[in-house]
Amino acid sequence: MSASTTPPEASYTAMDRDVEAIGAHCEFAYCHQLDFLPFRCESCRHTFCLDHRSETAHKCPRAGEWAKNRRLNSIGKSSISGTSQGKPNLINATQCAETTCKTFVNTSQNLGVHCPQCNRTYCLKHRMREDHDCKNLTPLGARPIEITMQSNKEKLRIGFGRLKTWGKERQEALTPKPSPSSKSAQIAALNTLKKNAKGDDKLAPEKRVYLHVEAEAASTTAKLPKADLFFSADWSVGRMLDEAAKRLQVANMNNRVETEEQRLRVYHVEGGRLLEFGEKLGVCLANGNTVVLLRGVGPKEGGK
Known part of the structure; x- marks a missing residue:
C-alpha cells in the first residue's frame, strides 16, 4: 500500500492533488517538515507528515473524535434504512474478516477496525494482529511475493x-x-x-x-x-x-x-x-x- 493511499478506517486522510503539488508543513511541534504527500487528521483537522499522521504519533488533543463522528453518522444512516434492510446479514452488511468470527462490523452496535497490514476489516475482538493471524495472511491487493522479489532483483541489476x-x-x-x-x-x-x-x-x-x-x-x-x-x-x-x-x-x-x-x-x-x-x-x-x-x-x- 503506498503512503498516499488512505485505509477506509483510518483517522487520517491524504490531502488533495493541488496540495500535493506544492506540499505542506507538518504541524506537529518540533517537526514542521515540508511533506509533498501531507495528511489531515480527521479528529483535530490539522495537517501532518507521513511520520506523524496517526493520532498517537502527533498526540492528538481530540483523539477518537473521527471514530465518534463516524459512529454517529452510521447510527443515523441505520435508523433511516433500518426498516428496509432489517437485521445485518451477509447480503447487506460486512462480516469480520476473521474466518471463525460471525460478527457483523461497521454497524451501530459493532465498530469495524481496518488492519493496514493485511488490508482487512475486523471486529474489536480480532482487531489486533496476533488475534487474526496477520503475519500469515497475504495482504489484499498485494502483488505475489515471487513477482515482487524478481522485480527488486531486476531493479538492482x-x-x-x-x-x-x-x-x-x-x-x-x-x-x-x-x-x-x-x-x-x-x-x-x-x-x-x-x-x-x-x-x-x-x-x-x-x-x-x-x-x-x-x-x-x-x-x-x-x-x-x-x-x-x-x-x-x-x-x-x-x-x-x-x-x-x-x-x-x-x-x-x-x-x-x-x-x-x-x-x-x-x-x-x-x-x-x-x-x-x-x-x-x-x-x-x-x-x-x-x-x-x-x-x-x-x-x-x-x-x-
Missing part, C-alpha cells in the same frame, strides 16, 4: 549496470595525463581546493578532508550540480552525505524511503565503488578526491 558504466566513464574523464609536472600540479590543485572549499569553519584544519562533490544529473536534480567542500575526517559517510546534500540542495529522503529508487548513496570516483554509510572519511577518502551523490543505484555489489 539495472542499477549496478548503470553504476558500472557511469563509473568507468567518469574515472576515464578524471584520470590525469602523465606529465613531468604532475606532482607540482597536484599540490597546486590541492591548494586551490583548500582555498575555495566551503564547510564548517569550526572544524580544526588538521581534521579536515577536502573533496570535490558532485550530484549526478541523471539520478537527481540539484540546484548546485557540484561544489568544493570540506568535512571532518572523523565523520561517517552518512553524515557527510547529509551535509553535502544540504549544501548542493539535493532532496535527501534517506530517512523516509524503503526502496533504493529514491535512496541517495556516495560513489568514490578514485576508488571506483559505493561507500558504506558507516565508513569514516579519514579512512576511505583522501584530500582532493571526488565523490558523487547518486540515486537509485542500490547497495554496493555483494552487500545486502
Whole structure:
C-alpha cells in the first residue's frame, strides 16, 4: 500500500492533488517538515507528515473524535434504512474478516477496525494482529511475493549496470595525463581546493578532508550540480552525505524511503565503488578526491 493511499478506517486522510503539488508543513511541534504527500487528521483537522499522521504519533488533543463522528453518522444512516434492510446479514452488511468470527462490523452496535497490514476489516475482538493471524495472511491487493522479489532483483541489476558504466566513464574523464609536472600540479590543485572549499569553519584544519562533490544529473536534480567542500575526517559517510546534500540542495529522503529508487548513496570516483554509510572519511577518502551523490543505484555489489 503506498503512503498516499488512505485505509477506509483510518483517522487520517491524504490531502488533495493541488496540495500535493506544492506540499505542506507538518504541524506537529518540533517537526514542521515540508511533506509533498501531507495528511489531515480527521479528529483535530490539522495537517501532518507521513511520520506523524496517526493520532498517537502527533498526540492528538481530540483523539477518537473521527471514530465518534463516524459512529454517529452510521447510527443515523441505520435508523433511516433500518426498516428496509432489517437485521445485518451477509447480503447487506460486512462480516469480520476473521474466518471463525460471525460478527457483523461497521454497524451501530459493532465498530469495524481496518488492519493496514493485511488490508482487512475486523471486529474489536480480532482487531489486533496476533488475534487474526496477520503475519500469515497475504495482504489484499498485494502483488505475489515471487513477482515482487524478481522485480527488486531486476531493479538492482539495472542499477549496478548503470553504476558500472557511469563509473568507468567518469574515472576515464578524471584520470590525469602523465606529465613531468604532475606532482607540482597536484599540490597546486590541492591548494586551490583548500582555498575555495566551503564547510564548517569550526572544524580544526588538521581534521579536515577536502573533496570535490558532485550530484549526478541523471539520478537527481540539484540546484548546485557540484561544489568544493570540506568535512571532518572523523565523520561517517552518512553524515557527510547529509551535509553535502544540504549544501548542493539535493532532496535527501534517506530517512523516509524503503526502496533504493529514491535512496541517495556516495560513489568514490578514485576508488571506483559505493561507500558504506558507516565508513569514516579519514579512512576511505583522501584530500582532493571526488565523490558523487547518486540515486537509485542500490547497495554496493555483494552487500545486502
